[in-house]
Amino acid sequence: MNCAIGIDLGGTKTAIGLVNENGEIISREMFATEGPEKTIEEMGKSIDRMIEKVGIIEGIGIGSPGPIDSKKGIVVCPPNLPEWRNIPLADILSHKYKVKVMLNNDANVAALGEWLFGAGRGVQNFIYITVSTGIGGGAVLNGRFYEGENANALEVGHATIDYKGPRCGCGNYGCFEAMASGTALARFAREAIKERRDSILAGYERIRAEDVFEAAKMGDALAVKLVDDEALYLGVGLTNVINSFNPGMIAIGGGVSKAWDMYYEKMMQVIKERALPTNYEVVQVVRAKLGEDIGIVGAASLVYNLSME
Ligand SMILES: [Zn+2]
Missing domain, CATH: 3.30.420.40 (ATPase, nucleotide binding domain)
Structure with missing residues (x-):
């Protein structure tokens, strides 16, 4: 072989x-x-x-x-x-x-890799997005690897989703990455506990994204709200991708995808409400398989x- x-x-x-x-x-x-x-x-x-x-x-x-x-x-x-x-x-x-x-x-x-050997096998228009410390992506369009003019296509992490939002590492404001990455979720949590001392998260020395998901699972009200916002930001960011590329599939990988069940439903609801029906109709949003x-x-x-x- x-x-x-x-x-x-x-x-x-x-x-x-x-x-x-x-x-x-x-x-x-x-x-x-x-x-x-x-x-x-x-x-x-x-x-x-x-x-x-x-x-x-x-x-x-x-x-x-x-x-x-x-x-x-x-x-x-x-x-x-x-x-x-x-x-x-x-x-x-x-x-x-x-x-x-x-x-x-x-x-x-x-x-x-995800297209050839993972969730995207056989999909003609396929987008992969990783949500972890940052947000990045790649694409196969019309059955061909698409890298853009100089290999920087699908920098979707730096698409603006809130033009008044927090400053991103790239210098822009309210980028998808600055709103919905694991780093952003942890940062929102650290800011929120200043006002919400009743949250379990207020007892953490340094909050990570996985701590927020864990606390939400335990029913902590602040964590549930933060995860809900995360689902909203993911839904908004993915809607832009769906409307721009009209893909048959988006596969999501990266650390934040491990908590898939905690936000999948809400994220899909946001996409359904916001994406063009023609584009929503044909897209599957799934977890990446290659881990x-x-x-x-x-x-x-x-x-x-x-x-x-
Ligand atoms: Zn950015």
């Missing part, structure tokens, strides 16, 4: 996996991400061990935090990889291993997508 290597280059960890053509991870390794020299050396050791297992690989796919240059395979200057500046990672690896090496940003590769494996499988799917074209 054909195998490809998927590399999930993360801000703190790098995960590498040998992935077969069914999207199954046969072997995986993980190490701390450091400066480019040390990390690329570790990548090489892992790749050597994996190639030893199967003899030959189809290629190597890499998912990296943005900004990247997907055409040249360069990690440009991700804010959470401060030592990585204009590193031609794809060239370095393709020179060493004499195989095709593809690089794209982590949200785009996750979308491709924690999405980084590795998504990266490897860059190689499989290439072989399909």
Whole structure:
């Protein structure tokens, strides 16, 4: 069976996996991400061990935090990889291993992986959105991976949903990410407990998004309200995506999707009320299927997508 290597280059960890053509991870390794020299050396050791297992690989796919240059395979200057500046990672690896090496940003590769091997199989117009510390996304449109002019399509996390809303990391105000990410939910909770000392959350030293979901499950009134608002913001943000792209499916991944049952119904109700009926009618909004494996499988799917074209 054909195998490809998927590399999930993360801000703190790098995960590498040998992935077969069914999207199954046969072997995986993980190490701390450091400066480019040390990390690329570790990548090489892992790749050597994996190639030893199967003899030959189809290629190597890499998912990296943005900004990247997907055409040249360069990690440009991700804010959470401060030592990585204009590193031609794809060239370095393709020179060493004499195989095709593809690089794209982590949200785009996750979308491709989820489309090829997860919830989006067979869907012609598919959007993947990750809701965790930030909000990002990727798309397959008309059955083809869509990355935009310079691999920055589907930056839906920075679509404005409240123009008077809180300042976002990007400099804009009231971005989808500043309103509905896990980070935003935790921030809203920390602000709210200043007035609501009766909430369970007021006893937490540092509130995380999962604490808010946990407290809501226990019936804490403030937490229930915060989760309700989260469902509203998600619904509004997704409505923009549904009206813009007219997708057949949106799959949601990332940490906040773990609490799916807590907000799904309300979020769908908001979408139903706000999206154009023509667009609402044809879209399924589902939880992503690949879970924690999405980084590795998504990266490897860059190689499989290439072989399909
Ligand atoms: Zn923003």
